Amino acid sequence: MTTSHSLSGTDHPVDGASRPSENAGNAPLSAGDQARADTLSRLGLEAEVPGTPSLMEIEDLRVDFQLPDGPVPAVKGISFTLNKGETLALVGESGSGKSVTSTAILRLLPELAEVQGTIRLRGEDLLTASTRRMRELRGNRIATIFQEPMTSLNPLHRVGRQIIEVLSLHRDLKGRAARNKALELLEQVGIPEPARRIDSYPHELSGGQRQRVMIAIALACEPDLLIADEPTTALDVTVQAQILRLLKSLQKRYGMAILFITHDLGIVRHFADRVCVMRYGELLESGTTHDVFDNPQHDYTRMLIDAEPSGEKAPVASDAPVLLSARDVRVSFTIKRPLFGPKVAFEAVRGIDLDVRRGQTIGIVGESGSGKSTLGRALLRLLKSKGQINFDGINLSPLDAAALRPLRSRMQVVFQDPFGSLSPRLTVGEIISEGLRVHHPEFNRAQRDAKVCEALDEVSLDLSMRNRYPHEFSGGQRQRIAIARALVLKPEFLLLDEPTSALDRSVQVTVIDLLRDLQARHGLTYLFISHDLAVVRALSDHLIVMKDGEVVESGSTRAIFEAPSETYTRELMQAAFAPDLG
Amino acid sequence: MSHTTPTPHGHAAASILDGKPPAAPAGDSLTRDAWRRLKQNRAAMCSLVVMAVIILACLVGPWLTPFELDEVDWDAIGTGPDLASGHVFGTDVNGRDLLTRTLHGGQISLSVALVATFVSLVIGVLYGAISGYFGGRADNLMMRFVDIMYSLPFMFLVILLMVVFGRNIFLIYAAIGAVEWLDMSRIVRGQVLALKKREFVEAAHALGVRDLQVVTRHLIPNALGPVIIYVTLTVPKVILLESFLSFLGLGVQEPLTSWGVLISEGKDMMETAPWMLLVPSIFLAATLFCLNFLGDGLRDALDPKTR
Numbered sequence: 096m097t098t099s100h101s102l103s104g105t106d107h108p109v110d111g112a113s114r115p116s117e118n119a120g121n122a123p124l125s126a127g128d129q130a131r132a133d134t135l136s137r138l139g140l141e142a143e144v145p146g147t148p149s150l151m152e153i154e155d156l157r158v159d160f161q162l163p164d165g166p167v168p169a170v171k172g173i174s175f176t177l178n179k180g181e182t183l184a185l186v187g188e189s190g191s192g193k194s195v196t197s198t199a200i201l202r203l204l205p206e207l208a209e210v211q212g213t214i215r216l217r218g219e220d221l222l223t224a225s226t227r228r229m230r231e232l233r234g235n236r237i238a239t240i241f242q243e244p245m246t247s248l249n250p251l252h253r254v255g256r257q258i259i260e261v262l263s264l265h266r267d268l269k270g271r272a273a274r275n276k277a278l279e280l281l282e283q284v285g286i287p288e289p290a291r292r293i294d295s296y297p298h299e300l301s302g303g304q305r306q307r308v309m310i311a312i313a314l315a316c317e318p319d320l321l322i323a324d325e326p327t328t329a330l331d332v333t334v335q336a337q338i339l340r341l342l343k344s345l346q347k348r349y350g351m352a353i354l355f356i357t358h359d360l361g362i363v364r365h366f367a368d369r370v371c372v373m374r375y376g377e378l379l380e381s382g383t384t385h386d387v388f389d390n391p392q393h394d395y396t397r398m399l400i401d402a403e404p405s406g407e408k409a410p411v412a413s414d415a416p417v418l419l420s421a422r423d424v425r426v427s428f429t430i431k432r433p434l435f436g437p438k439v440a441f442e443a444v445r446g447i448d449l450d451v452r453r454g455q456t457i458g459i460v461g462e463s464g465s466g467k468s469t470l471g472r473a474l475l476r477l478l479k480s481k482g483q484i485n486f487d488g489i490n491l492s493p494l495d496a497a498a499l500r501p502l503r504s505r506m507q508v509v510f511q512d513p514f515g516s517l518s519p520r521l522t523v524g525e526i527i528s529e530g531l532r533v534h535h536p537e538f539n540r541a542q543r544d545a546k547v548c549e550a551l552d553e554v555s556l557d558l559s560m561r562n563r564y565p566h567e568f569s570g571g572q573r574q575r576i577a578i579a580r581a582l583v584l585k586p587e588f589l590l591l592d593e594p595t596s597a598l599d600r601s602v603q604v605t606v607i608d609l610l611r612d613l614q615a616r617h618g619l620t621y622l623f624i625s626h627d628l629a630v631v632r633a634l635s636d637h638l639i640v641m642k643d644g645e646v647v648e649s650g651s652t653r654a655i656f657e658a659p660s661e662t663y664t665r666e667l668m669q670a671a672f673a674p675d676l677g
Numbered sequence: 678m679s680h681t682t683p684t685p686h687g688h689a690a691a692s693i694l695d696g697k698p699p700a701a702p703a704g705d706s707l708t709r710d711a712w713r714r715l716k717q718n719r720a721a722m723c724s725l726v727v728m729a730v731i732i733l734a735c736l737v738g739p740w741l742t743p744f745e746l747d748e749v750d751w752d753a754i755g756t757g758p759d760l761a762s763g764h765v766f767g768t769d770v771n772g773r774d775l776l777t778r779t780l781h782g783g784q785i786s787l788s789v790a791l792v793a794t795f796v797s798l799v800i801g802v803l804y805g806a807i808s809g810y811f812g813g814r815a816d817n818l819m820m821r822f823v824d825i826m827y828s829l830p831f832m833f834l835v836i837l838l839m840v841v842f843g844r845n846i847f848l849i850y851a852a853i854g855a856v857e858w859l860d861m862s863r864i865v866r867g868q869v870l871a872l873k874k875r876e877f878v879e880a881a882h883a884l885g886v887r888d889l890q891v892v893t894r895h896l897i898p899n900a901l902g903p904v905i906i907y908v909t910l911t912v913p914k915v916i917l918l919e920s921f922l923s924f925l926g927l928g929v930q931e932p933l934t935s936w937g938v939l940i941s942e943g944k945d946m947m948e949t950a951p952w953m954l955l956v957p958s959i960f961l962a963a964t965l966f967c968l969n970f971l972g973d974g975l976r977d978a979l980d981p982k983t984r
Contacts, residue, residue: 477879496885503884516877517877518877518899529884529886533887534884
């Protein structure tokens with residue numbers, strides 16, 4: 096059934112000898128079998144087709160979490176098959192049960208999860224296997240890489256030791272042999288200077304390099320199945336493409352199957368052989384990537400595919416008044432302050448000029464560490480900076496906190512993390528009305544309440560929710576609350592710092608629509624910071640590309656997207672829209 | 678700069694214009710919410726009742742018992758619990774009624790615990806929050822002061838106070854309070870250092886909220902969990918510290934007594950008069966037990982997530 100994949104027996108240079116029998120079943124299928132297999136897979140009913148080299152079968156998998164308030168189903172009876180050497184993408188938004196499924200395969204769910212059904216790996220039922228047997232399998236036959244390369248490595252151990260740990264556990268390699276194998280693995284995953292890097296600590300590596308180390312650990316025992324749970328979500332787009340390319344090439348080399356869990360359909364299209372779409376713990380649709388993308392059967396799948404933000408913003412008149420202007424803005428952070436000698440500082444923003452006109456949306460894009468968020472905070476005087484910042488003709492630089500306070504109601508901010516930007520011990524009403532207490536101390540309780548309702552209504556949230564606490568809301572709702580908090584003061588200028596990055600694609604689209612709608616209604620001016628080019632294209636009319644604290648390119652959004660003049664901009668767009676995954 | 682609001686959501690807009698926003702389900706302030714949640718916690722509520730009974734008994738009990746604190750009953754020296762003579766919990770080796778002394782001792786122990794914990798709570802939380810929030814040089818200076826206070830030997834401090842102010846029960850309060858807030862300020866500072874980098878604090882800055890408001894509305898409420906747990910640990914520590922001071926002759930003096938003193942006296946008579954150890958110990962243990970349950974309940978009640 097692996098239609099697009101070129102896997103064959105001869106692709107196993109390393110371990111072909113150790114597992115010769117497995118490749119026998121990989122002979123090309125006859126045309127009839129192929130058609131039948133495709134039909135079955137379209138229906139989600141993967142019957143055992145003669146000659147199908149299936150590696151893992153999941154049948155009617157159910158996971159219920161036994162909570163004090165009663166059982167909560169997380170996975171409601173899903174079945175699928177994973178073949179040897181293929182890539183199956185498990186796609187769904189948050190809460191769809193995709194990660195629960197992968198954790199169930201590893202049998203690493205918490206005690207309160209009740210798992211039913213069967214999970215068979217090479218015919219062996221994993222759900223009834225002994226704990227000891229599972230330990231043998233984990234990291235050995237089934238390997239995992241996680242989303243957060245920052246936290247999945249132990250910060251106290253050198254990376255080499257963490258690779259050797261797996262080798263000594265499952266391969267019984269010790270001493271020099273283990274170290275040589277670890278070096279070889281680091282070289283395979285493309286870590287530069289592996290002989291030096293093997294003795295590095297995780298914090299000395301970049302995010303992409305850490306993820307490469309995680310992959311090296313996963314591959315140490317040449318697993319049959321690699322579970323990749325959002326392995327690139329935390330990485331920059333250009334790094335993301337590199338990591339995916341690496342996974343593809345290693346898959347070819349080792350012939351392992353990849354269960355790829357993601358919410359990002361853009362990656363799936365280029366990466367997976369087959370796709371399973373999940374929602375609310377149910378398997379809605381499965382089939383070859385080609386079929387699912389070209390001819391989605393389920394409305395939800397279609398919605399996910401179409402959930403790419405669309406539209407664009409018309410530029411403002413060139414003589415529109417300038418609301419915010421910045422000249423030579425510089426921000427530096429003190430890294431070390433020795434008792435004697437000069438301070439060691441790092442300049443995160445290096446002399447940026449910027450003019451934001453009324454009604455305009457300026458998009459600032461850049462990868463992590465480009466200084467885009469720092470610039471945004473400096474413009475609002477949330478950070479100390481050098482250079483001149485004018486807001487509506489008022490020079491902000493010499494003002495102190497008290498003098499800035501009246502201006503604060505005119506410029507507001509919405510942050511990225513809808514979970515971190517709302518104080519967990521205040522109700523939604525208190526959160527939104529906080530600005531009113533500062534800027535309209537004359538309001539009484541009822542007046543404040545009325546304003547809160549007005550703001551909640553603007554962002555289309557249920558007014559009766561205002562006495563609830565933030566944790567009771569979903570990510571998209573929380574972001575609406577954050578927007579309401581900014582809007583209640585009727586600002587003119589809104590700094591949007593990655594407001595959609597932490598949201599599911601389908602929610603993202605509604606938040607973008609809301610932002611667009613609010614801009615049209617109130618003539619708001621936006622500074623939109625994002626690493627997501629698709630969102631920036633949909634929202635902004637002017638674009639600034641940043642790298643290492645400097646502007647790489649700036650101009651009208653349409654012009655830059657049509658013809659980027661700088662190499663870096665081209666690289667970014669290539670990685671975001673048409674990754675070449677080999 | 679104010680813009681009109683032609684909202685497309687007519688239904689809700691109408692009610693806003695009426696000036697009467699629709700009613701929302703109850704539960705507005707954190708304290709009222711917390712009280713409601715605490716009431717649902719059976720262990721915490723039982724503890725609260727038991728604590729209240731103990732406190733009330735200690736306050737009014739000594740007047741209700743037929744004996745005085747220092748009254749010696751020559752007919753009953755070192756006798757066990759006996760209803761007939763009126764010594765319900767027996768007497769000590771000097772023939773003084775143990776119940777009266779235990780309740781009286783409770784007054785001292787509980788008030789020391791209350792005052793010292795309150796002082797450590799108020800000073801420690803404010804000091805730690807301010808130090809952590811402002812950071813930099815202020816933090817450095819404030820924390821070095823804490824270091825200096827730590828390095829002063831506790832006994833030296835107490836003796837110094839005695840020399841300057843003379844012997845006084847309130848000195849115990851002051852001495853214990855002066856030491857106990859140090860730990861609290863460290864704990865709160867650590868919490869605040871982590872919290873102040875969160876985006877909701879930054880959002881408050883962007884709204885122009887004043888520093889003091891940021892500390893009291895955003896930082897302290899979110900640091901409460903560890904603070905409450907630490908308070909429940911402070912109370913037994915303080916009660917034992919007081920008995921230690923009294924043992925050295927620096928604390929309460931005869932005929933006054935406290936639970937700590939009673940227990941240490943009872944310990945010596947454990948084999949011949951076990952009630953002398955058991956009675957004050959049961960009171961102390963019950964109080965600490967209740968405090969722990971109450972602390973757990975409070976921590977959960979103050980966290981909206983455990984609804």
